Amino acid sequence: AAISYNVGNGGPTLDQRSVIDAGFLELVRLGLKPFNDTAVTESLPVVDTTIKTDTSSGSGWHRYNGDGYGDGASDGHPWAPSGKGTGHLWPVLTEERGEYDVSNGDTSTALALLSTMKNFASGVGLIPEQDWELPNLAPSPYGTDPTVASIGFQNGHPAGSAAPLTWSAGVYVRLLVDLTKNSVLERPADTYNRYVANQQGQTSLTVTAPPDKSSVNGSPVTVTGTSAAGNTIYVAATNIDNNSETTVVSTLTNKSDGSFSVTVPITGGTTVLNTVAVSPSGATAHDQRTIVFDLTPGKVVFDVTDPSNDDNGPGNYAYPTASDFHAGAFDIQEFRVIISPDGSTVTFKLQTRDLSPTFGSPLGAQLVDVYVHNPSAASSNTSTAASFPQRNYAIDSSAAWNRLIEVQGFGQRYIDAHNNTVGTVAISANAISRFITFSVPTSSLGGQPGSGWGFTVTLTGQDGFSPDQARGFASTPQPFQFGVCAAPSSNPHCAVDPSTVPKVMDTITPSGVSQSNELDYLLHTPVTLHDVVIP
Structure with missing residues (x-):
């Protein structure tokens, strides 16, 4: 949707459709998507065009375009106390891409990125929060107001951020261990087996009521539809206006025609109805719709x-x-x-x-x-x-x-x-x-x-x-x-x-x-x- 918001940390207000980050790589690392999922492979070139920078130490990535958290790009002034500056490269994001490369079997690139993280450090184990991706910048003259003075930066080396950042050190070790085993070791096996390794069987499901994006007049709500005869129908009603309070009910479909009718209690507010059909063999089908019980007590x-x-x-x-x-x-x-x-x-x-x-x-x-x-x-x-x-x-x-x-x-x-x-x-x-x-x-x-x-x-x-x-x-x-x-x-x-x-x-x-x-x-x-x- 054409909605603009401020990206925070002293950054600009941007149309949300233009804000780019690589957070989707976590879907691969955590076993929810395969490394060659089309949405992933088609997004990576956009990420690299927008927030990747090559430095003397290797390749790095910004958190997102428009990031304002970091030393000023033009003069190197510190982010604090003004709260305005320029975001730079985060070594943890170099590790993030390295783990993706391990996932897709490209261990040589992952090893190069591990080496980049080492180069980004200011000493043994001192991998910082951010590294300077811009041309070298000399420090400000002695006596300059410290609230605007630059400490001086070199391309591919630490910016004026936390160093060491324990997060950076932790993921460096994680990528190193992944490379020694040629596998992403922290990936949940059950999740990977469910969503990537095995293809989930499909069954039929048609929900006929209530209509999606409809208003209801009270509780309970009756969910009706059809599925395969003998399937079990689960309906989860989640009130997103009330701390995601959820009620789950279930029923079996009619043995002759697969029809079902489930009565679900709801409370006032916006409720998301997730209806799932499960066959005896484990095949599934899913429907989601939103209803509103616009209740004002009194x-x-x-x-x-x-x-x-x-x-x-x-x-x-x-x-x-x-x-x-x-x-x-x-x-x-x-x-x-x-x-x-x-x-x-x-x-x-x-x-x-x-x-x-x-x-x-x-x-x-x-x-x-x-x-x-x-x-x-x-x-x-x-x-x-x-x-x-x-x-x-x-x-x-x-x-x-x-x-x-x-x-x-x-x-x-x-x-x-x-x-x-x-x-x-x-x-x-x-x-x-x-x-x-x-x-x-x-x-x-x-x-x-x-x-x-x-x-x-x-x-x-x-x-x-x-x-x-x-x-x-x-x-x-x-x-x-x-x-x-x-x-x-x-x-x-x-x-x-x-x-x-x-x-x-x-x-x-x-x-x-x-x-x-x-x-x-x-x-x-x-x-x-x-x-x-x-x-």
């Missing part, structure tokens, strides 16, 4: 639905054209208010028609505003203003709010009517259940929601570059702007200044109020939004 005091396909504001708005914006991303389906069992927390749940992760966040596209009307709040402590003036709408006086909760993938606002921050919002989102879940302390709301409380709920797009955090509009859709209209038109709605239209793609209207009318900026100046009220 009392549901309000639950309202919203029509599908009304994510077009007053009826003429259109989504941005960039592929990041998925159909249904701004289409409200349901809104709930839940009081926790102990009454200390109020949770709001907003479901959209699509909640695909966007811009690296589970709710990177959406901007949700909930204007909370507490009927007991003093009028002096309420407001009818929108979150920002640029939103181009107001709240009806009957729904004047005393709290505003605004959530998105990259920030939040939780304020009172005087623009004072009143707390922090706990926010989560799930692409499978399509619920955005956000919670606040009951005390911060000024009371516990009940009969007469109202909620004005709006959904639009977030944009961190916009002064009001909301995605802007153009006359027609642009890659990262909504369109007032889908295409040029003589319709008067399409002729207005795009900066003046209400920034609301979908809202929940009370009975008797149509969204197309409420958001019609030609009929209402300003557009005024109404709340939905707990009976």
Whole structure:
């Protein structure tokens, strides 16, 4: 996926698809993959092109491209205390490649790499953490500030890192022993026999329910499907939101048609279902799928639905054209208010028609505003203003709010009517259940929601570059702007200044109020939004 992250240790932020390391070689060393596995052999040239360097002492490898942990490449300044520098070659990675070469029978190359590790040392047994792969660098003049002074380095010899590194010494001995036996001695025999030496027999397995990436309404869940008659079916349900808590159940298939049905207890959260069929002879088949039980414990005091396909504001708005914006991303389906069992927390749940992760966040596209009307709040402590003036709408006086909760993938606002921050919002989102879940302390709301409380709920797009955090509009859709209209038109709605239209793609209207009318900026100046009220 096109997700960027910081590689740490003073290194840069990179697209994860461009970060290269050779950690996959452990799959060969530990007996999970054969040395000639295609994924391994096709990855090695990429590794060598990206993070291998030949030195006067022999070949070495960086941990990964962009590594910032080590003495600065340009001037040799130490990594500490600035926490910024340049990563260099790690002798332990030379040993790692040597063990791979032992695995594939290339002992001459493995022996050369063992010799390289010896050359990398500063003395007998003093193999360092890192070695300098760059041209020789003279030490800084005497008296230079030690926080920036270079101690001087030579190509193929120790950098300013730990020396000796016991890890380096340990793997040197390991490679030496491997070479004397012409075998990788620390490879688990059972693992190697299971995944490399023997070809596992295959049997049939088709899981028919529940669908992959589906939402379930409770526990237990019934897993159904077919396999060969007489096979044993194992289902492991692992809740990855709850410390990988796992429940395993099993059953035999029907002797006549191979069908099976297994009831598995689950708990709230995301559960991975691993279903395995095992034949009497030991042949196996496997299926994996993910389900979500989006459970928020407590009392549901309000639950309202919203029509599908009304994510077009007053009826003429259109989504941005960039592929990041998925159909249904701004289409409200349901809104709930839940009081926790102990009454200390109020949770709001907003479901959209699509909640695909966007811009690296589970709710990177959406901007949700909930204007909370507490009927007991003093009028002096309420407001009818929108979150920002640029939103181009107001709240009806009957729904004047005393709290505003605004959530998105990259920030939040939780304020009172005087623009004072009143707390922090706990926010989560799930692409499978399509619920955005956000919670606040009951005390911060000024009371516990009940009969007469109202909620004005709006959904639009977030944009961190916009002064009001909301995605802007153009006359027609642009890659990262909504369109007032889908295409040029003589319709008067399409002729207005795009900066003046209400920034609301979908809202929940009370009975008797149509969204197309409420958001019609030609009929209402300003557009005024109404709340939905707990009976």
